[in-house]
Structure formats: structure tokens, C-alpha cells
Amino acid sequence: MMAQLRSELLKQRSSQTNLGLFAGMLGLVLLAVLLHGFGLPAGDLAKRNNQLMVFGRGEFLGALFAALLGAMSFTGEIRHGTIRPTFLVSPWRSRVVAAKVAASTLMGAGFGLVASALAAVVGAGVLGACGVDVQLDGGDYLLLVSGGTAASALWAAIGVGIGATLRDQVPTLIGISAWLLFVEGLFGGDLADVSRFAPGTLGMAISGQEPDTLLAPAVSLLLLALYALAAAAAGWLGTTRRDVA
Amino acid sequence: MRIRRGQDGAADPVVAVSSLTKRFGELTAVDGLSFALEAGTVTGFLGPNGAGKTTTLRLLLGLAEPTAGEALVFGRRYRELDQPARRVGAVLESNDFHPGRSGRDHLRVLALAAEIPQVRVEEVLELVELERAAGRRVKTYSLGMRQRLGLAAALLGDPELLILDEPANGLDPAGVHWLRTFLRGFAERGGTVLVSSHALAEIAQTVDQVVIIDRGRLVSSAALDELAGRGESLEEAYLELTAGGAG
DSSP states (O other): OHHHHHHHHHHHHSSSHHHHHHHHHHHHHHHHHHHHHHHSOHHHHTSHHHHHHHHTHHHHHHHHHHHHHHHHHHHHHHHHSTHHHHHHHOOOHHHHHHHHHHHHHHHHHHHHHHHHHHHHHHHHHHHHHTTOOOOOOHHHHHHHHHHHHHHHHHHHHHHHHHHHHHOOHHHHHHHHHHIIIIIHHHOOGGGHHHHTTSHHHHHHHHTTOSTTTSOOHHHHHHHHHHHHHHHHHHHHHHHHHSOOO | OOOOOOTTSOOOOSEEEEEEEEEETTEEEEEEEEEEEOTTOEEEEEOOTTSSHHHHHHHHTTSSOOSEEEEEETTBOGGGSSSHHHHEEEEOOTTOSOTTSBHHHHHHHHHHHTTOOTHHHHHHHHHTTOTTTTTSBGGGOOHHHHHHHHHHHHHTTOOSEEEEESTTTTOOHHHHHHHHHHHHHHHHTTOEEEEEOSOHHHHHHHOSEEEEEETTEEEEEEEHHHHHHTTOOHHHHHHHHTGGGOO
16 A cells, blocks of 8 residues: 555656646635735725635635645546556555545645645735734634645545546546535525535635634534545545446 | 466466456447467467457456456456566557656656566666656657557566557567567567557567457467468458458
């Protein structure tokens, strides 16, 4: 298993794909925090919840890009045909899926850590530039960064599961992006209560955003871990039971 | 290369395909196919397009599950081998690479998973004469270079059996000559080769025997000497057996 994990980690490091994802994530975190910070009226920006939301863009984008990274760890192998040599040297597919989940979780955690920390640092700078006092304390920062790291790690595992289930890269990446960027945002009205249990919203809750309306971070972490487990199980089933073209 | 024997001292057939059948819905791609290969032979696996060659190789290598029958290597299903990369090397497609990864990293990824020492990566790169291009991304490689990189990956574990699907595609005449010499030498050292190809003239210079299939069924399994004894060239026998090679 460790050999397979080392192999998967080298796959993740040895192409430009993840570097491109990482750079894209950093650029979007900067853009999102700057636009929110300078776009909101100073009065709104002074509210603690809004500051959590602005700083929480790091968690949100970290989770999104971690999910894409996880998904591409599988769909990329299908797209480029490398799944064949992968399964020829490691015909034990459960082991390959487990190694992909582990490697993507580690990389996803790294994405989340950097994105959350960057958003916090840049967010504090933007508030300072706008003359707004930061209402967040050390505990808030800790939760933003640790929660963002954990949420991104779990979303990377979810991405692997979705990628292994759908296999086709384009629908997988569009589906994940559409869900996080658009679909969960449509939950409102009578569905507002349900939306607290949606996986993207759970990620926000883990990092301490909207504490008055969302679930507690610990509960959210547990629920998102269950999502990750379910997605990985679906990916495992799809991988072990289907032929490779 | 280490030739291993069973507990009774007798070697299992290296490849044993028995009543192998694979259906995709209504389509029967492989239909009750049986053949066996002994160690130290080079076998041409021939048939028209759509005859079921690649499907048979996928079944043999555990990439697909048979509908009925079995395909064994060294007496076991592929995924039941302890260290498959150290017993079987295979190339099914000439382009199974991440275009943004270097040739060397492609091999390192596989060597890590198969627990093969990294020094072997450099050995196989030298063997296929790719050491100078090994640091370049695969997207800059010619088709012939990709074929040689695929062969290098198959050779990583110093296997006893090589399964190659159209390995000469894209190779220049010198490359084809090199491949032929390599495969003959591999068999002379006790290795076994199963090579699928449409290049009959080249196959006739490389293999000891042929397995010819058509519409998923075995139509001939014979030594080249047998065909020659009947006064037939490989091409004549092939065209006769496969009804003109239609398909």
C-alpha cells in the first residue's frame, strides 16, 4: 500500500496539471478576497460574520480546487490511458483507489492550508487598508485555517470518488464546479434547512463561517467525512466492478 | 529473467486460454477461444480488425473480466500473481502516457508501484535507447519513441512474458530491426512473447508460431514451419483462414 501511495504522490507531483490548479487557486483566492474586501461597504465589512465570509473564500476555493485535483487523479488516468499501465503493475484495484484517496487527501489538505492562510492574510490586509477593525480573534483564525485544511482534504477524497464513478473528465469537472459554485447557492426558502447538510456548506461550517445558521464545525466535519467515505466507496465499487477499455 | 516452475517441477503453460468468451451486450467479441503458449516461444497473435485480439489480451491481463472460460498466465489469473510486473510485461496502446510527464517520471511512477528499484529505470531507458530524451515531456516524443517508452515500462520488472499489441507501429526500419532482434534474444534467454500485429511480413521474420483468430474464434494455431511445410506463406494462410481478412 505504501508503494502505491508513493507512486500516486509522484504522479501528482510529476506533471504540470496540479501546479496549474494550484496557481489558478491562488489567483482566484486573491481575486475573491480583494473583490469582496474592496467591494463591500465599510459598514458591512465591519461585521464579524461578513469578515468570516470574506476570509472564508480561502476554504471555499481550496475545497473546490482540491475536489478538482482529486477527480483528475482518476479521470486524468482514464483520459490519457495511463490507467492501463497503472492496473498492469497494480491489478489490485482497491489498493489503487485507496492510494489515490490518500494521496489526494494529502495534496488537498495542502491546497486548503495555503488557500485559507492566504485568504486570512490578504483579508486582514484589505480590512486594514479600508480602515476597518478586524473582529476576529486567534480562535477564529485557527478555525478558518484548520477547518479550510480539513474541508479541502475531505473534498479531495470526494473528488476521487466522483471521478472514479463518472470516469469521464469533462462532465466530472463541470459537475463538481457547477455543484459548488452554483447549485448549492440555489438552496433557499424551504430548502434552506436542507442546505446546511449539503457538502459545500458543510465545508464552510467546518471553518467557522456563519456560526449562527450553519451546523457546528465538529458536526460538519463528521458529516463531510461521511460524504467523503460514501464517495470513495462509490468510486471503489465502480472501479472494481467495471472493465478497463 | 527467472523461469519459475510449479511444485511438481513441471512448468505451467506460460499462457493458457480456455473456452474464453467475452460478450458486450449482444456482441460476442471473444467466442470460446482456447490456446496455450509454452516458455521460450515468440507467438504472433493475428486476426482482422475487430477479431477480438485486443479484448483477449485485456482479459489475459485482468483489465476485463471474461463472460465465461478463463485466461491464465503462469497458471493463475493475472491479478492473483504475487508480483505481476516481475512476471509479465505488457504494452496494449502506444500512447498510454500523461503528455506532461517526462519519460523517466512515467517509468519511476510504475517502478514505485511495483517496488522495483529506481536504478532499473535507467537500465531500461538505456536498453530502449531513450536515455537522452528521458527528461523531456512525453508530448514531445515521436510515435516510435513512445513505442520504445512503452516497451521500457513493460521491461521494468525483467519479466518472463511479454505481451505486445502492435509494437512495431511507428518504428523506423532500424527500430523494427532492433525490436525483432530484441524479441528473438528475449525468447532465446527463455522468455515468452505474445505479439499482436497486422504486419505479416515482419511477423513472419520474428515469430515461431501463430495463433490466428477471426470473429472471436480460433481459426489456426500452428508453427511457422507447419505453414511452410504446406507450401503456404504466412500471408497466404492468413488470408485463406480469415476469408480475405475482411473486417
